[in-house]
Amino acid sequence: MDFAVSQRLKALPPYLFIEIDKKKKAALERGVDLIDLGVGDPDLPTPKPILASLAKASLNPANHQYPLGQGLPAFRKTAADWFARRFGPRFDPNGEVLALIGSKEGIGHFPLAVMDPGQVGLIPDPGYPVYNAGTLFAGGEPVFMPLLEKNGYLPDFGKIPAAKLKRARVLWLNYPNNPTAATAPLSFFKEAVAFCRRHGIILAHDMAYSEVYYDGQAPHSVMEAPGAREVAIEFHSLSKTFNMTGWRVGFAVGRRDLVQALASVKGNLDSGVVSAIQEMGITGLNAPAALTAGIRKVYQERRDPFIAGLKQAGIKVKAPKAAFYVWARVPQGETSASFCGRLLDQAGIVATPGNGFGASGEGYFRMTLCAPKARLAQAVARIKALRG
Numbered sequence: 001m002d003f004a005v006s007q008r009l010k011a012l013p014p015y016l017f018i019e020i021d022k023k024k025k026a027a028l029e030r031g032v033d034l035i036d037l038g039v040g041d042p043d044l045p046t047p048k049p050i051l052a053s054l055a056k057a058s059l060n061p062a063n064h065q066y067p068l069g070q071g072l073p074a075f076r077k078t079a080a081d082w083f084a085r086r087f088g089p090r091f092d093p094n095g096e097v098l099a100l101i102g103s104k105e106g107i108g109h110f111p112l113a114v115m116d117p118g119q120v121g122l123i124p125d126p127g128y129p130v131y132n133a134g135t136l137f138a139g140g141e142p143v144f145m146p147l148l149e150k151n152g153y154l155p156d157f158g159k160i161p162a163a164k165l166k167r168a169r170v171l172w173l174n175y176p177n178n179p180t181a182a183t184a185p186l187s188f189f190k191e192a193v194a195f196c197r198r199h200g201i202i203l204a205h206d207m208a209y210s211e212v213y214y215d216g217q218a219p220h221s222v223m224e225a226p227g228a229r230e231v232a233i234e235f236h237s238l239s240k241t242f243n244m245t246g247w248r249v250g251f252a253v254g255r256r257d258l259v260q261a262l263a264s265v266k267g268n269l270d271s272g273v274v275s276a277i278q279e280m281g282i283t284g285l286n287a288p289a290a291l292t293a294g295i296r297k298v299y300q301e302r303r304d305p306f307i308a309g310l311k312q313a314g315i316k317v318k319a320p321k322a323a324f325y326v327w328a329r330v331p332q333g334e335t336s337a338s339f340c341g342r343l344l345d346q347a348g349i350v351a352t353p354g355n356g357f358g359a360s361g362e363g364y365f366r367m368t369l370c371a372p373k374a375r376l377a378q379a380v381a382r383i384k385a386l387r388g
């Protein structure tokens, strides 16, 4: 019998990090002291008050039963209030706010809710791989929008081929951006909203890094652009904001029928977010501003010396304005794969090759700031030695 995987699964692009993963495993087996700057996952623990609310919520029998599909009313209200405080626009907790099992879950399922086979998903390149995978799972056609350094890593809508634009259903954006760490000015979001309204396209914005920013420059939500509520849905995550990647909680806000379409897909596939974990989310979103400010301070204190050190080592890099990534050019004569291979083999540093995020990422590599200052300083010393 042949239990080969589905066409749907076969259609996914090959996993480009295989080589790095192999080298990483081999290095660990050799006993190399690896500095892993590969995975975007906060190294800091979840804050204590958030953990305390989990302990308390676990004792409430109401939380032992199936969660409510769209999320606890208190979670949805807290998310709507947090959003209004942070960005201005107010969404109705009953219908315009949806709890997610991490924002990845909502992003991955959204195309199933709104796309039909043959419709086009416009996807940033380089980008988080889930926009592409979700589009393929829904039978949609991914069309990539290059994010170029000379354009500040913002897509040029004028370059989308007319024939593809005609069939476009969803435009994906992600600012602060993974992997480039770029942010978008409000003027760009206004342009994106106007473009989507003109062409009748859904605007799906992934804002997982809204609270991870530098120099006091808080990023904008797409919902701040006039008319956004008519075309947009925005995905938020508590993972990076509160060091909660392990707990799986996020939410979507936006146009009611888009939010409800996603809710219907979820209603048929999952049973919602663990209620006790939503209680953790409530505690996080209601926490004093000092909590996220403290987390930002840690990344800022890592970013500044790391960037300065990389520049001294001759690496072409700009300081990120947000997110916890450093996106840099590989040295002359190297490819993304060759340089990341050399970093691993000769310096014991795990970095991610830029082309793993899409063809336009070739020539770049990504490192995370998810390691203590001293470790990042060691990484700089090793890169200096490597480049000798």
Ligand SMILES: *Cc1c(COP(=O)(O)O)cnc(C)c1O
Residues within 6 Å of the ligand: 040, 101, 102, 103, 104, 105, 128, 174, 177, 178, 206, 208, 236, 237, 238, 239, 240, 245, 248, 249, 250
């Ligand atoms: C980390 C990340 C997410 C997913 O976060 P969740 O843990 O699923 O909430 C979504 N988008 C981008 C760009 C990310 O880097």
